[in-house]
Amino acid sequence: MKSLTIAAAMLFVAASAYAVKPALAATTDDVKWINQCVDDNKNEGAKKDVVLKYCTCMNNKMSDNETRSITQWEKTHKAEQAACSKAAGWK
Numbered sequence: 065m066k067s068l069t070i071a072a073a074m075l076f077v078a079a080s081a082y083a084v085k086p087a088l089a090a091t092t093d094d095v096k097w098i099n100q101c102v103d104d105n106k107n108e109g110a111k112k113d114v115v116l117k118y119c120t121c122m123n124n125k126m127s128d129n130e131t132r133s134i135t136q137w138e139k140t141h142k143a144e145q146a147a148c149s150k151a152a153g154w155k
Contacts, residue, residue, distance in 0.1 A: 090120075098123050101134035114152050121148035 090098070101119035102112070110118070122134045125144045130137060138145045 090123075094123055097134055104133070104135040110152075110154050114154050117152035118148050118154055121151050 098116070098119045101122065102115050105115045105119070106112075108115070119134055122138055122144065125141070125148065126134070126137055
């Protein structure tokens with residue numbers, strides 16, 4: 065019976081590993097782009113935490129191979145901009 069319990073627990077852990085989306089780790093490059101975005105938007109009327117959430121969201125939607133800044137990229141990606149504005153609580 066003990067081996068059945070252990071097997072069930074191992075199966076649960078294995079299934080959970082596939083069900084959970086991997087956490088996004090911010091690289092040094094990500095931090096640089098996010099900080100630039102925060103600086104670019106500091107006078108737009110939103111609180112700093114809202115701007116940080118927005119910029120982080122936009123960064124996460126961008127390809128790792130993107131060469132444009134978040135501020136440049138958002139101008140051509142209106143759907144992502146709207147989604148991140150909503151997620152950040154930007155009013």
